[in-house]
Amino acid sequence: xxxxxxxxxxxxxxxxxxxxxxxxxxxxxxxxxxxxxxxxxxxxxxxxxxxxxxxxxxxxxxxxxxxxxxxxxxxxxxxxxxxxxxxxxxxxxxxxxxxxxxxxxxxxxxxxxxxxxxxxxxxxxxxxxxxxxxxxxxxxxxxxxxxxxxxxxxxxxxxxxxxxxxxxxxxxxxxxxxxxxxxxxxxxxxxxxxxxxxxxxxxxxxxxxxxxxxxxxxxxxxxxxxxxxxxxxxxxxxxxxxxxxxxxxxxxxxxxxxxxxxxxxxxxxxxxxxxxxxxxxxxxxxxxxxxxxxxxxxxxxxxxxxxxxxxxxxxxxxxxxxxxxxxxxxxxxxxxxxxxxxxxxxxxxxxxxxxx
Amino acid sequence: xxxxxxxxxxxxxxxxxxxxxxxxxxxxxxxxxxxxxxxxxxxxxxxxxxxxxxxxxxxxxxxxxxxxxxxxxxxxxxxxxxxxxxxxxxxxxxxxxxxxxxxxxxxxxxxxxxxxxxxxxxxxxxxxxxxxxxxxxxxxxxxxxxxxxxxxxxxxxxxxxxxxxxxxxxxxxxxxxxxxxxxxxxxxxxxxxxxxxxxxxxxxxxxxxxxxxxxxxxxxxxxxxxxxxxxxxxxxxxxxxxxxxxxxxxxxxxxxxxxxxxxxxxxxxxxxxxxxxxxxxxxxxxxxxxxxxxxxxxxxxxxxxxxxxxxxxxxxxxxxxxxxxxxxxxxxxxxxxxxxxxxxxx
Numbered sequence: 001x002x003x004x005x006x007x008x009x010x011x012x013x014x015x016x017x018x019x020x021x022x023x024x025x026x027x028x029x030x031x032x033x034x035x036x037x038x039x040x041x042x043x044x045x046x047x048x049x050x051x052x053x054x055x056x057x058x059x060x061x062x063x064x065x066x067x068x069x070x071x072x073x074x075x076x077x078x079x080x081x082x083x084x085x086x087x088x089x090x091x092x093x094x095x096x097x098x099x100x101x102x103x104x105x106x107x108x109x110x111x112x113x114x115x116x117x118x119x120x121x122x123x124x125x126x127x128x129x130x131x132x133x134x135x136x137x138x139x140x141x142x143x144x145x146x147x148x149x150x151x152x153x154x155x156x157x158x159x160x161x162x163x164x165x166x167x168x169x170x171x172x173x174x175x176x177x178x179x180x181x182x183x184x185x186x187x188x189x190x191x192x193x194x195x196x197x198x199x200x201x202x203x204x205x206x207x208x209x210x211x212x213x214x215x216x217x218x219x220x221x222x223x224x225x226x227x228x229x230x231x232x233x234x235x236x237x238x239x240x241x242x243x244x245x246x247x248x249x250x251x252x253x254x255x256x257x258x259x260x261x262x263x264x265x266x267x268x269x270x271x272x273x274x275x276x277x278x279x280x281x282x283x284x285x286x287x288x289x290x291x292x293x294x295x296x297x298x299x300x301x302x303x304x305x306x307x308x309x310x311x312x313x314x315x316x317x318x319x320x321x322x323x324x325x326x327x328x329x330x331x332x333x334x335x336x337x338x339x340x341x342x343x344x345x346x347x348x349x350x351x352x353x354x355x356x
Numbered sequence: 357x358x359x360x361x362x363x364x365x366x367x368x369x370x371x372x373x374x375x376x377x378x379x380x381x382x383x384x385x386x387x388x389x390x391x392x393x394x395x396x397x398x399x400x401x402x403x404x405x406x407x408x409x410x411x412x413x414x415x416x417x418x419x420x421x422x423x424x425x426x427x428x429x430x431x432x433x434x435x436x437x438x439x440x441x442x443x444x445x446x447x448x449x450x451x452x453x454x455x456x457x458x459x460x461x462x463x464x465x466x467x468x469x470x471x472x473x474x475x476x477x478x479x480x481x482x483x484x485x486x487x488x489x490x491x492x493x494x495x496x497x498x499x500x501x502x503x504x505x506x507x508x509x510x511x512x513x514x515x516x517x518x519x520x521x522x523x524x525x526x527x528x529x530x531x532x533x534x535x536x537x538x539x540x541x542x543x544x545x546x547x548x549x550x551x552x553x554x555x556x557x558x559x560x561x562x563x564x565x566x567x568x569x570x571x572x573x574x575x576x577x578x579x580x581x582x583x584x585x586x587x588x589x590x591x592x593x594x595x596x597x598x599x600x601x602x603x604x605x606x607x608x609x610x611x612x613x614x615x616x617x618x619x620x621x622x623x624x625x626x627x628x629x630x631x632x633x634x635x636x637x638x639x640x641x642x643x644x645x646x647x648x649x650x651x652x653x654x655x656x657x658x659x660x661x662x663x664x665x666x667x668x669x670x671x672x673x674x675x676x677x678x679x680x681x682x683x684x685x686x687x688x689x690x691x692x693x694x695x696x697x698x699x700x701x702x
Contacts, residue, residue: 212572243527244575248518266519268527269497271399271439273697291536293396300400300441346580 024167062115219253238319241340364446365438374674432677436698495634549602
């Protein structure tokens with residue numbers, strides 16, 4: 001651990017601002033999860049944040065502002081964005097707009113967009129106001145590790161090197177288990193949801209993915225939404241989508257978030273592939289129903305036994321072909337129906353989900 | 357050494373008798389057509405058919421080899437990778453034979469058998485084959501490049517991150533309305549088309565150092581292209597299908613070539629041999645390209661001697677078993693079990 005790292009139990013703004021000004025890295029609570037932040041005007045501090053998050057340069061962050069006035073110094077707000085600010089902020093929503101290139105390098109996306117969040121957490125708002133400029137913040141866990149609701153969730157899952165980068169921790173105990181913020185991009189013709197938390201724009205749960213990596217990330221996020229049920233009931237992610245939409249990519253992200261270290265590949269040929277999670281009783285059963293002639297064949301592949309095992313997580317590609325079998329078990333298992341559709345551009349996919 | 361081998365890893369009920377690396381008989385009874393009738397695979401049917409056919413296939417292999425059972429030195433069987441309930445049938449039969457006739461039993465990795473399949477009935481003698489060599493398996497279930505430090509010791513150099521090559525070709529055929537599995541039809545149509553007509557992007561180009569094969573992006577490009585043509589022309593013409601088949605095959609093979617080429621160029625030791633096995637190794641265009649690869653690097657490229665040896669078969673299991681027997685790797689019939697997700701190489 002950083003020999004000069006400090007842990008405090010409440011917002012001591014003078015101390016926090018001092019650490020931020022010196023390029024320090026601060027772990028802090030907000031209305032969603034524990035976040036990690038640095039000064040948004042400090043290039044070196046942002047590089048430090050990249051190292052802590054193990055993020056490649058060029059993957060954008062969001063900034064946290066105290067109010068819309070502060071936000072407008074850094075981003076151009078169009079009508080869509082202004083409406084979202086009025087409706088949802090302060091609150092668990094990150095609104096992406098075109099940036100004004102006034103933040104440190106590596107915060108805005110390569111396309112020049114920037115996400116802004118105004119947290120509904122009074123102590124944090126007060127801190128940012130006193131700091132008089134935004135902080136750049138993200139969740140404090142390493143990528144694909146569990147959501148950080150308490151400090152040990154973070155420290156138990158990062159390396160010694162990562163810990164050494166932390167200068168200050170504001171530990172207020174375990175946070176309520178709220179969803180991470182909803183991320184909405186307003187730079188398209190219409191508002192597009194990139195990540196969905198508690199707040200949603202449509203009746204349906206739907207996000208846009210722009211790459212295979214994004215689709216994997218959605219797999220991770222859905223796992224985190226339903227992880228609570230694991231061990232209590234079996235969980236089925238029923239995937240529906242045309243050839244090449246990314247059903248296997250989704251499962252790769254799901255597997256990684258569950259802690260599967262093996263390479264996850266298409267089960268089209270083998271029909272079902274089993275992955276064990278090291279140091280855990282959970283098991284991922286990855287089905288592909290595409291080649292099955294008949295839905296009753298799921299039983300030949302051991303589906304019944306798997307559903308009965310509360311530690312089973314299933315991902316079923318081409319689930320629409322075996323929907324009758326899956327439906328029979330919707331009381332016994334948590335069934336999450338995931339639809340993946342091709343979007344407008346080559347790599348875009350619309351991913352929606354719901355329980356059946 | 358005379359070995360009776362069995363493979364029931366997927367759709368083929370197969371039994372062979374081999375003497376060292378020489379094939380005395382090689383019987384394959386495929387279920388592909390039976391499953392096609394039902395519009396897909398029926399695992400329960402696969403198991404039942406293996407059970408119904410295994411005795412016949414085994415007897416036929418013995419009869420054709422003109423070897424009485426007393427002359428058989430050992431029984432070999434595929435334990436994985438494969439469809440769990442199908443593997444079980446072959447293992448049960450092999451176990452019974454081993455116990456009843458008091459024969460030694462050898463458990464074989466189906467992937468290793470594909471890698472070593474070019475040794476069968478080959479002039480390519482074990483004595484002059486130098487190691488390390490490379491092994492490439494291209495089939496419906498696997499796409500993997502391994503370094504063979506010596507027979508029995510493998511190191512994975514590259515493997516698929518999503519679909520196997522054969523699976524990707526089958527899916528492309530399906531997108532073109534050629535049925536499933538349609539890899540073989542795709543090959544025929546590809547010959548009639550222009551491989552550069554649609555310029556589908558080569559997967560992972562410039563990222564060969566990641567050492568993965570990937571066909572997911574290519575599938576997406578293909579799907580997009582088909583939709584685009586349909587939107588302009590209403591439907592795919594025959595020529596469209598030929599050109600798309602050709603373009604898809606070209607992009608997928610170019611990708612395979614580039615990753616293999618990268619791996620060879622970055623092998624610290626001089627490689628003299630490349631062994632290629634698996635169903636897709638029957639593809640003439642792929643063979644042409646791999647021979648070309650061999651020329652570039654001054655590597656001898658070997659394929660299975662007959663088309664019967666590219667798809668699933670038991671003769672290749674016999675060859676792999678022969679090498680295992682030489683190393684004294686036998687298993688206890690009481691503990692042998694299937695390993696559906698068995699891997700090769702570290």
